[in-house]
Amino acid sequence: MYNTIKNIEFSRNLLSWFSKNKRQLPWRKTKDPYKIWLSEVMLQQTQVETVIPYYIKWIDRFPSIQHVARSKTDSLLKYWEGLGYYQRCINFHKSCQIIVSERNGEFPNELEEFLKLPGVGIYTASAVLSISYNYPIPLIDANVNRVISRFLAKDNIITPQKNFFLSFLNKIISKTKPGNFNEALMELGSQICKNINPLCNDCPISYDCKSNQMGIQNLFPKKIKKKRKQLVKVVTGIIWKKEKFYIQKRLNKKHLSNLWEFPGTKLKNNESLIVALKRGVMKDIGSNIIIKNKIKTIKHDYSSFSIELTLFNCIIDGIISNNNCNYNFIRPSEINLYAFPKANHKLFDYIEKNGWKKLIKDF
Numbered sequence: 001m002y003n004t005i006k007n008i009e010f011s012r013n014l015l016s017w018f019s020k021n022k023r024q025l026p027w028r029k030t031k032d033p034y035k036i037w038l039s040e041v042m043l044q045q046t047q048v049e050t051v052i053p054y055y056i057k058w059i060d061r062f063p064s065i066q067h068v069a070r071s072k073t074d075s076l077l078k079y080w081e082g083l084g085y086y087q088r089c090i091n092f093h094k095s096c097q098i099i100v101s102e103r104n105g106e107f108p109n110e111l112e113e114f115l116k117l118p119g120v121g122i123y124t125a126s127a128v129l130s131i132s133y134n135y136p137i138p139l140i141d142a143n144v145n146r147v148i149s150r151f152l153a154k155d156n157i158i159t160p161q162k163n164f165f166l167s168f169l170n171k172i173i174s175k176t177k178p179g180n181f182n183e184a185l186m187e188l189g190s191q192i193c194k195n196i197n198p199l200c201n202d203c204p205i206s207y208d209c210k211s212n213q214m215g216i217q218n219l220f221p222k223k224i225k226k227k228r229k230q231l232v233k234v235v236t237g238i239i240w241k242k243e244k245f246y247i248q249k250r251l252n253k254k255h256l257s258n259l260w261e262f263p264g265t266k267l268k269n270n271e272s273l274i275v276a277l278k279r280g281v282m283k284d285i286g287s288n289i290i291i292k293n294k295i296k297t298i299k300h301d302y303s304s305f306s307i308e309l310t311l312f313n314c315i316i317d318g319i320i321s322n323n324n325c326n327y328n329f330i331r332p333s334e335i336n337l338y339a340f341p342k343a344n345h346k347l348f349d350y351i352e353k354n355g356w357k358k359l360i361k362d363f
Contacts (some may be wrong), residue, residue: 009208010208011172011181013204014184015174017204018183018184021187021191025052026039026056031131033109034064036128036131037092038059038092041088041092041119041124042058045085046085050083054079054082057079058079061079062079065096065105068093071093077258077339078337081340082342086256086257090258095117095120109133111129122139123140125137126139131179132179134177138182139182140156140169143185143187143188143193144186144189145189146189146195147189149165149221150211151210151211152210153214155221155222156221196218200212200217229301229304229305230304230306231305232306233308233310234265234267234308235264235267236263236310237263237264237277237291237311237313238295238359239263239281239285240315240359240360241316243331245329245330246285246327246328247260247262247330248261248263248325248328249261255302260340261341261344262311263280264277265279273294273310281314283322286321286322287319289315290317291312291313292312292314293312294311295311296347297309297311298346298347300342307343311347332351
């Protein structure tokens with residue numbers, strides 16, 4: 001394994017490269033643990049370019065942990081709308097409330113305490129504590145894994161007793177600038193040691209990279225074949241009551257919890273759209289509907305599955321009798337007051353282009 005001299009050389013070259021080549025990202029202008037934490041939560045499974053405008057808008061509206069803790073979940077979800085993986089936002093809100101109520105607003109700067117918060121895993125905790133407090137804790141994301149896998153020309157070995165790459169990183173991480181070291185490795189993987197066609201000539205550690213020396217960079221890390229996404233067919237209705245339509249909140253759901261949506265359901269095997277819609281609406285609101293016409297079918301991809309979502313134009317035919325549902329009737333002009341899934345916004349965009357008045361002209 002690496003000796004002390006090579007450890008120092010690795011770290012020095014990496015940090016020097018990072019100092020000259022790092023992207024000027026908004027969260028790199030601060031050491032505030034709240035802001036670093038927010039950026040790490042937003043960046044989970046989300047591209048940097050997508051996160052930047054959300055981060056800036058969020059910090060402008062919620063500049064501190066206290067601002068988040070005092071806010072309602074609906075308000076926070078509206079600022080998160082479109083970013084996806086909404087449980088991240090809900091957990092972040094819960095964690096901020098715990099920090100304010102149980103720690104008097106003092107950020108948990110010890111690893112064990114930080115890990116007790118909802119949604120905080122070892123990766124997030126390591127990133128925040130190393131960047132904000134200079135804790136020499138290495139971290140591994142997809143980018144870092146790719147860099148180290150190619151550098152050592154081997155795949156990570158993870159057992160209950162050992163994580164091979166973490167053991168290696170613990171030996172070479174900069175003890176004086178661990179946060180910069182972690183960010184530099186992530187940046188290197190993102191900008192230079194790319195998944196396809198890595199830019200080895202621009203890499204500050206290529207001189208000692210085993211896969212580069214052997215010309216086998218594209219063999220590491222081992223590619224895992226992705227499973228084909230399941231397609232789920234869903235039918236929903238925009239149900240009018242005069243010039244307002246019905247929406248309901250997704251309560252106690254694992255997916256898209258606390259967002260607003262149209263009532264409806266997944267289709268059963270060999271079930272028609274009309275039958276499924278009436279069944280789903282009766283279950284959701286306890287009322288019959290009159291279905292006027294089909295509006296649109298759209299497709300939308302989530303991380304582990306895809307949906308085919310069909311929307312029908314309807315009017316209510318009865319009285320809402322399901323008291324277990326948090327619902328409202330809103331005008332089209334009030335859509336921006338509520339947080340909806342992206343799939344719903346695809347439907348809203350379609351209706352907007354074709355005119356809302358066409359939907360209610362015959363009612």
